[in-house]
Amino acid sequence: MSADKLDLVQGTLDVMVLRTLAVMGSQHGYGIARRIEQVSGDQVLLNQGTIYASLIRLQQRGWISSAWGTSANNRKAKFYSITKRGRKHLAEETAYWHRLSAVVGRVLAMQVGGAS
Amino acid sequence: MISGVWRVAARVRSAFGRADLDREFDEEVAAHLEHAIDENLARGMTAEDARRDAHIRFGGVLTSKEYYRETRGLPLVEVAAQDLRYAVRTLRRSPGFAVAVTLILALGIGANAAVFDVVNQILLRPLPFARPTQLAWIAPAEGTSGLSSVTYSVDAFEEFRAQTQSFQDVTAYDAFSSPENYRLGGHGEPIPLSAVSVAGNFFQLLGVSPALGRAFAANEARPGGPRAAMLSYPFWQRQFGGDPQIVGQTIDLNGTPTTVVGVLPERFDFGAVFSPASHFDVFVPIIPDDMRDWGNTLSIVGRLKPNATIAQADAEARAIAPDLHFNARRFPTGFGYTARATPLKEHVSGHLRRPLIVLWCAVGFTLLIACVNLANLLIARNGARTKELALRAALGASRGRLVRQLLTESIVLTGSGAVLGLGVATVAVRSLARQAALSLPLMSTVRLDGATFAWTLAIAAIACLAFGLAPALRISSHDVQTALKEIGSGMSAGRRHHRLRASLVVSEVALACILLVGAGLLLESFVRVLDQNLGFRPDNVAAIQMDYDDKGPEQRAVVFEQTVEQIRAIPGVIMAGVTDNLPLERNRSWGLQVKGVHYRPGELPGTIVYMITPGYLETMGVALRQGRLFTWSDGAHTAPVVVINETAAHKLWPNENPIGQIAVVNGQDTRVIGVVSDVRETSFETTGAWQMYLPISQARPTGAFLTIRSTLPLAALASSVRSRLRALNPAQSATQMRPIEASVDRAVSPRRFFLLLVTAFAAFGLVLAALGVYSVISYSVAQRTQEIGIRMAIGASASQVTRGILWQTMRLVLLGEAVGAVAAAALSHLIASMLFETAPTDAAAFAGTVLVLLVAALCAALIPSYRAARVDPKQALHPA
Numbered sequence: 001m002s003a004d005k006l007d008l009v010q011g012t013l014d015v016m017v018l019r020t021l022a023v024m025g026s027q028h029g030y031g032i033a034r035r036i037e038q039v040s041g042d043q044v045l046l047n048q049g050t051i052y053a054s055l056i057r058l059q060q061r062g063w064i065s066s067a068w069g070t071s072a073n074n075r076k077a078k079f080y081s082i083t084k085r086g087r088k089h090l091a092e093e094t095a096y097w098h099r100l101s102a103v104v105g106r107v108l109a110m111q112v113g114g115a116s
Numbered sequence: 117m118i119s120g121v122w123r124v125a126a127r128v129r130s131a132f133g134r135a136d137l138d139r140e141f142d143e144e145v146a147a148h149l150e151h152a153i154d155e156n157l158a159r160g161m162t163a164e165d166a167r168r169d170a171h172i173r174f175g176g177v178l179t180s181k182e183y184y185r186e187t188r189g190l191p192l193v194e195v196a197a198q199d200l201r202y203a204v205r206t207l208r209r210s211p212g213f214a215v216a217v218t219l220i221l222a223l224g225i226g227a228n229a230a231v232f233d234v235v236n237q238i239l240l241r242p243l244p245f246a247r248p249t250q251l252a253w254i255a256p257a258e259g260t261s262g263l264s265s266v267t268y269s270v271d272a273f274e275e276f277r278a279q280t281q282s283f284q285d286v287t288a289y290d291a292f293s294s295p296e297n298y299r300l301g302g303h304g305e306p307i308p309l310s311a312v313s314v315a316g317n318f319f320q321l322l323g324v325s326p327a328l329g330r331a332f333a334a335n336e337a338r339p340g341g342p343r344a345a346m347l348s349y350p351f352w353q354r355q356f357g358g359d360p361q362i363v364g365q366t367i368d369l370n371g372t373p374t375t376v377v378g379v380l381p382e383r384f385d386f387g388a389v390f391s392p393a394s395h396f397d398v399f400v401p402i403i404p405d406d407m408r409d410w411g412n413t414l415s416i417v418g419r420l421k422p423n424a425t426i427a428q429a430d431a432e433a434r435a436i437a438p439d440l441h442f443n444a445r446r447f448p449t450g451f452g453y454t455a456r457a458t459p460l461k462e463h464v465s466g467h468l469r470r471p472l473i474v475l476w477c478a479v480g481f482t483l484l485i486a487c488v489n490l491a492n493l494l495i496a497r498n499g500a501r502t503k504e505l506a507l508r509a510a511l512g513a514s515r516g517r518l519v520r521q522l523l524t525e526s527i528v529l530t531g532s533g534a535v536l537g538l539g540v541a542t543v544a545v546r547s548l549a550r551q552a553a554l555s556l557p558l559m560s561t562v563r564l565d566g567a568t569f570a571w572t573l574a575i576a577a578i579a580c581l582a583f584g585l586a587p588a589l590r591i592s593s594h595d596v597q598t599a600l601k602e603i604g605s606g607m608s609a610g611r612r613h614h615r616l617r618a619s620l621v622v623s624e625v626a627l628a629c630i631l632l633v634g635a636g637l638l639l640e641s642f643v644r645v646l647d648q649n650l651g652f653r654p655d656n657v658a659a660i661q662m663d664y665d666d667k668g669p670e671q672r673a674v675v676f677e678q679t680v681e682q683i684r685a686i687p688g689v690i691m692a693g694v695t696d697n698l699p700l701e702r703n704r705s706w707g708l709q710v711k712g713v714h715y716r717p718g719e720l721p722g723t724i725v726y727m728i729t730p731g732y733l734e735t736m737g738v739a740l741r742q743g744r745l746f747t748w749s750d751g752a753h754t755a756p757v758v759v760i761n762e763t764a765a766h767k768l769w770p771n772e773n774p775i776g777q778i779a780v781v782n783g784q785d786t787r788v789i790g791v792v793s794d795v796r797e798t799s800f801e802t803t804g805a806w807q808m809y810l811p812i813s814q815a816r817p818t819g820a821f822l823t824i825r826s827t828l829p830l831a832a833l834a835s836s837v838r839s840r841l842r843a844l845n846p847a848q849s850a851t852q853m854r855p856i857e858a859s860v861d862r863a864v865s866p867r868r869f870f871l872l873l874v875t876a877f878a879a880f881g882l883v884l885a886a887l888g889v890y891s892v893i894s895y896s897v898a899q900r901t902q903e904i905g906i907r908m909a910i911g912a913s914a915s916q917v918t919r920g921i922l923w924q925t926m927r928l929v930l931l932g933e934a935v936g937a938v939a940a941a942a943l944s945h946l947i948a949s950m951l952f953e954t955a956p957t958d959a960a961a962f963a964g965t966v967l968v969l970l971v972a973a974l975c976a977a978l979i980p981s982y983r984a985a986r987v988d989p990k991q992a993l994h995p996a
Contacts, residue, residue, distance in 0.1 A: 028145060048152075048173050049180025052144065056184060073154050075647035077147040078140075 011055045013046075015097065017089040021064060021082040028069075028077035029055060055080060063089050141184060145177060172280055179510060199524035213497060214529065217490055221533025223880060224486035225579065226540025229564070229572040229831075231479040231873070233545050235472050236567050238558050244383055246323020247419075252426060253266060253463035254286065254416040255590070257454040262724045262798055262805065264705035267291045267412040270404045271454055272440040273315075276416065279436050282429035282457075285416035287321040289314040290402060294702045295394055297659055297690035297819065299849050300355070301368030309351070309660065311369070311398040312386060318399075319346075319380070321419050327592055329363035329378030332401040336377070339405045340513050343374040349382040351397035369398065369935035389464055390415070393555040393862055411704065417460060429457040443602075446798045452716070457587035464557045471870050474947050478631055482877040482884075483579060485627045489884045490529075490583035492620045496895055498522065521590045526584025534576035541568070572867060587759055621888045622932040625973070628881035629936025629965055633779045634947060635878035636961030640869045641952040645864060651795035652699060653737030654856040658830055660837060661851040669752035673813035676729045677748050681823065682840050684731075688828040693732030696817035699795050700859045706790045708760070708808055710768050711778040711785055723764055723806035724797055725781075727817040731758070733792060734807065735825045743775040743790035750811045756781070757814070759790040781808065782815075800863055801952055815848075830855060833858075870950065882969065885932075886976040893925055894980035904984055905992025921981035922974060930971040933966050 020035050021027060027035070033048040058064045063086030069079045082090070088111075151171045156166035174180070207214040242248040253274070255266050268276070268288075277286045293312035300307040316337045319326070327349060336344040347355075347362065358364050366373045380399070387394040407413060420429055433455035442451035458466070498505070503516055513521075542564055549559060664675050676694050683692040697703050705722030709715055726732075730746045741762060750757050758781055765774040765788075777788045798803045812820075822841070826833050834853035841848040861868075897904070904917055944956035954961075 010190040028147065028151070030148040033148075034155070047175030047180065048147070048148065049177065050183065052141065052180060053183045071147075073150065073151070075147055075150055075154075076142050076143070077151070 013050065014058060015090070015093045017051065017054050017058060018063060018082060018093070019088055022087060022090055025051075026079045026081040030077070031071075032080070043048060058086070061089075062086075065095055068092050117689040123952065133238070138181075138185075141181065144183075145174070145826045146340070149174060164374055167331075175635065196520075196524070198888060199521050199872060200528065202521060203528045204524040206525060210497075213493070217277055217493065217529045217530045218536060220486050220884065221530060221576075221579065222536035222540055224483040225530075225534050225537030225576055226544065227479050227537075227880070228483050228575050229541035229568055230544040230548075231475055232571045233541065233564055233568045234548065235476050236571075237564075238468055239472050241558075242565075243389060243461050243464065243558075244385075248461065249459070250284075250420045250422070251322070251460035252283070252420060252429055252457045253460045254455055254457050255419055255463070256437075257456050258982035261854045262703035262705050262722070263291050264412045264703075264724075265722050267439070268413075268414050268416055268453065269412050269442050269451075270402075270407045270414065271444045271450070272412075272442065273414045273416055274404065275444075276433075276436055276455070276610045280418070280429075280432060282420060282424040283418040284421050285317060285321055286416055286786045287315045287318045288402065288416045289318060289390065290407075290412040290413050291415040292704065292818075292820075293391075296851050298398060299370050299419060299663070301371060306663070306847060307355075307396040308849045308851045310395060311400055312391075312396045313400050313402045315402050315414075318417075321417065324381065324384050326378035328360070329376070331378060333377075337401045337403055339403055343369070343372055344376045344377045344401060345369060345374045346380055346399040347376060348380050348386070348395075348397050348399070349384070350395070352379045355397075362384070367933045369400070374400070376465040388558050392557045392559065393865070394460050396539055397548055408445070409879060411442070411706070413704075415990050418457065427938050433457045448964040452719075468866070469711060470947070471866070473951050474634070475873055476951065478634060478874050478877045481627050481631050482880050483575065484582075485624050485631075485881045485884045487579050487582040488620050488624045488627070489888050492624075492888050492891060494522075494526070494583060494587040495617055495620075496891060513888055521672050522588035523580075523584050526580050526588070530580035530584070533579075534572055536574075538564070538569070538572055539733050541572070551865075552870060555862050556869065565590055614892070614899065617892045617895070618928055621885070621892045621928055622935065624881075624885045624888045625932025625969060626936035626939060628878070628885040629933050629969055630940045630943060631874070631878040631881045632965040632968060633937070633940035633944060633961055635871075635875045636964050637923070637944060637951055637954055637956065637958055638867075638874055639945065641954045642864070642871045644953045645800050645867060648796065648800050650699075650800070650860070651738060651793045654860045656827065657735060657737075657823055657856040658833060658853050659821045659856060660834070660841070660853040661849075662694065662822045662841060663845060663848045663851075664820060665845070665847070669813050669816075672817075673729075673748070673751055674743055676812060676820070679841070679844055680729060680731055682826060682844065683822065683837060684826075686826075686833075686836050686840070688833070689824055689826040691731055691735040691825045692822065693735045694729040694812060694822050695732045696727040696812070696819050696821070698821050698823070698856070698859060699736070699797055700799070700863045704808075706782050706808075707780070708758075708764060708768070708806060709780050711780050721806055723760075723808050725815075726807070726809045726986075727815045728809050729810045729812050732823060736795075737793060737825075737843045741786070741793060742773075745790055745792075745869065746809075746811050750813070752813045757789045757811065758782055758786045758807040760788055761792055761794045761805075763794050763804055764806040764808060765791045767773055767806065769929055779808065786810075867952075882972055885969065886972040889925060889928065889973045890976035890979065892928070892976045893921060894983070896924070897921060897980040897984045900984075901987055901992045904987045905989040908987060909989040909993065917987070918981045918985045921984050922977055925973055925981075926970070928969055933969055936969075937962060937966065 016036050017032055020032050020039075024031070024035060029051055030048070031052045033046060036044060036051075037046060055064070055066075059066060059080075062083060064080050064082050066078050066080045068076065071077045134448075149167075152170035152173060153166045156169050161169065171177075217915075243251065245251060256268075258265075271284070273288050279577045280286060281597065290313035294308070295310045296308035298309050300309050316332045316334060325331075325345065329346070331346070332344055335341040345367065352358060352362060361366075362376050363378060365376050367376060368374070386399070402414075418429065420426065420807060436934065437453040437455035440453045440455075441447065441449075442452060442453075508521075509515070509518060548554065662679065664672070664679075666672055680692050680694065683689055703724050706725045707720065708723035708725075709720055723792045728746070730750075732747055733740070733745055742765075743759070745759060746757070758770075758779060759772065760779075768774065768779070769777055774791055775786050778790055779786050791810070794803065794805070795807060796803070797807065797974070822837070824833065824837065828836075830853065837853060838848070838850070841856040904912075908914070941957060948956045
């Protein structure tokens with residue numbers, strides 16, 4: 001693995017999982033993990049195993065639901081899908097992330113001695 | 117809100133349905149890996165690379181499982197449950213270790229719980245009365261001549277009661293109420309019972325309300341008024357089967373019809389507070405007018421006014437006392453009374469504060485030793501488990517998890533130890549409470565209560581941390597890698613462990629040393645006390661209370677002479693005689709002075725008086741020093757005579773022969789005919805009481821004890837004596853015959869109680885210290901097998917090796933003893949007040965301790981040193 005991969009900020013994995021499910025519909029754990037890796041252009045340092053802690057957490061909050069099913073290549077797997085409340089939460093989180101990243105971006109773009 | 121509840125519910129559920137959820141997770145992980153492998157294969161990897169890549173990308177399966185679980189369930193509950201199961205499993209694999217630790221803890225915690233219970237009952241708890249801090253004990257400053265010198269007359273009591281401003285009220289009881297002083301008639305042969313006379317306001321003042329009926333009414337304290345009695349709860353249960361209709365019934369007390377007006381509550385135990393080691397069955401009102409001429413009989417208890425302090429009350433009592441009348445009608449001047457008011461609790465148990473605190477500390481020390489010992493054992497055990505722990509760490513157990521695991525083991529051990537310990541404490545406390553002869557106040561009420569449970573829990577928790585935490589933290593501070601490496605070479609960590617364990621053993625030895633010195637000092641005092649010359653020989657003497665119809669001095673003498681003759685005729689009886697009071701029990705004092713000399717009030721101490729028949733002094737083995745003893749011809753019509761003890765003789769006639777002198781006894785001229793040795797009257801430790809003996813035919817005795825010296829066993833003697841007494845007097849009641857040694861035993865019982873307990877704790881500490889020495893030395897021998905092998909290979913003899921081991925032991929023990937002895941010397945003055953004719957720095961106690969510990973430690977080191985001497989160099993150097 002390359003050294004310049006990004007460590008995930010605490011709590012961001014949950015948002016990424018929610019977003020992935022919102023876009024892709026029902027998906028199993030491996031699919032979610034792969035999708036996040038692909039979308040990030042393999043920039044995220046993800047132990048795929050950690051996705052399951054995130055999934056159980058989201059499930060406990062009622063933001064996603066799960067059911068056993070059969071995958072495309074005919075394997076038994078647990079499929080997760082986002083719930084209504086999950087979508088609502090995702091919307092809140094997305095807005096929050098946009099605001100936060102904008103603020104962080106502005107602060108980091110600040111020039112020395114620059115007018116504020 | 118609702119989602120929060122749902123989340124918690126999900127977590128709780130998952131904590132219990134663990135196995136299912138784990139299986140599901142495993143399946144999910146398997147599916148995940150298969151998907152990954154499928155994709156890799158599709159990309160053209162080899163089967164092995166595909167699998168490997170899938171695993172790498174997934175990360176540690178166990179780690180994510182652990183993480184998953186922590187997120188999923190109630191981690192603490194679940195992890196704790198897991199640790200608990202694991203701990204129990206581990207401990208079951210080494211049952212010897214588990215049992216040893218549990219037993220040590222059970223004894224340590226049990227002893228602590230039991231002692232705490234006693235301390236709590238006697239010292240910490242308030243007295244079982246209403247607003248107990250208001251209660252005060254009012255007594256003369258110093259009484260050296262028995263009960264009469266610590267009590268007040270009826271007139272003095274009444275005057276005090278009238279004059280006091282600090283007390284709401286004062287009450288009194290008859291301190292001369294002795295066991296089996298009453299007879300209950302109407303149930304076949306008279307039943308002996310113990311009654312105490314109390315002032316009419318006694319129960320009201322203490323705040324004790326009857327369980328049934330009422331307390332005494334004013335007219336019941338008047339001469340010729342209705343006779344009333346109250347029953348103690350146990351007596352009511354025992355004698356009347358708890359009859360709820362008992363109030364209002366008439367019973368026959370000493371031949372007088374008496375109405376039962378009330379029953380006292382179950383928790384009221386007069387004896388436990390006011391007269392340790394005795395139980396009272398019946399309470400009757402004091403009839404002051406009948407007792408006015410009886411002299412000092414009353415003990416006084418007062419209840420302070422809400423705003424009065426004990427200091428004010430004390431000052432007031434001191435001021436009032438000198439003017440109180442002994443008997444206002446007969447002696448118009450003050451009697452020279454003194455008075456001090458102290459908190460009642462102080463009077464009841466104040467003298468036990470120091471011994472109990474010492475006991476408390478001793479038992480705490482014992483637990484400390486036990487903890488040090490267990491820490492030692494655990495370190496050794498964890499050392500042996502390094503590999504297992506390192507493996508678990510390598511498999512992903514976090515450091516915190518390992519510490520938690522080790523602590524859980526300690527908790528399991530402490531928990532079982534505490535449960536077992538409570539059992540030990542229950543048994544100990546029960547047997548203490550049953551010790552009828554144990555003369556400690558408030559003891560009969562001892563039972564395990566909430567406070568004791570709380571205390572047990574607290575000390576168990578402390579013990580658990582004390583012996584569990586240090587070893588657990590030690591193991592976790594080890595780097596796993598080093599730990600794994602060390603198993604190969606095994607030296608440096610071993611050394612480090614060893615040094616820690618050696619210092620633990622040193623501290624154990626030091627603590628045991630302190631305990632042993634304490635026990636040694638107490639033991640020496642006890643032996644010194646028993647060595648005291650009592651002034652009489654209690655062995656082979658028994659006494660029985662004798663009932664007789666008193667028809668005047670002449671008749672009385674005839675009855676007693678007949679009785680004594682009959683008893684002496686029993687085969688095996690050597691000597692017999694009658695006395696009204698026995699030594700070390702109830703006693704009273706009268707005035708004894710030289711005729712023609714004028715004394716200031718209070719100048720002479722009271723003289724303890726016994727009314728006896730010929731034969732009594734001979735039976736008791738009281739030595740005649742001068743003159744003669746009584747004969748049956750000293751009768752009602754012959755000249756009054758008295759036998760006095762040496763102390764009185766020396767004080768009254770310092771430079772003259774006392775024989776033939778005329779003394780004034782109770783206002784009557786009496787000739788001194790004999791001088792006998794001093795008898796320890798109130799206790800073993802006090803001397804110097806004045807004593808005199810009067811012929812039973814020339815004075816009015818208040819009861820009669822038949823004393824018998826015989827070679828017969830007590831039971832055989834009792835039955836033949838009782839049948840003879842009954843033949844002489846059909847009204848003779850079924851009183852107990854008891855050996856005089858029982859009173860001697862009771863007199864030393866508090867001392868023996870403390871001695872036994874402290875000795876037991878010291879012995880426990882000694883065993884633990886020896887165990888510690890054993891485990892450290894044998895561990896060190898095991899560690900050094902190779903070294904010993906090499907030394908033997910290059911010519912060291914077995915005895916040299918043994919000597920080396922023993923020397924190593926000696927060094928540990930001597931160091932511990934040095935520390936312990938210094939600490940003991942610094943601490944021992946704290947028990948000075950518990951010692952008798954023994955200095956707190958007594959050389960014998962210290963030397964004995966040092967020797968005992970050394971011998972015990974060397975014995976403990978014998979097995980490992982024997983093992984070391986048998987090391988076979990060949991095997992030691994070529995380990996299989």
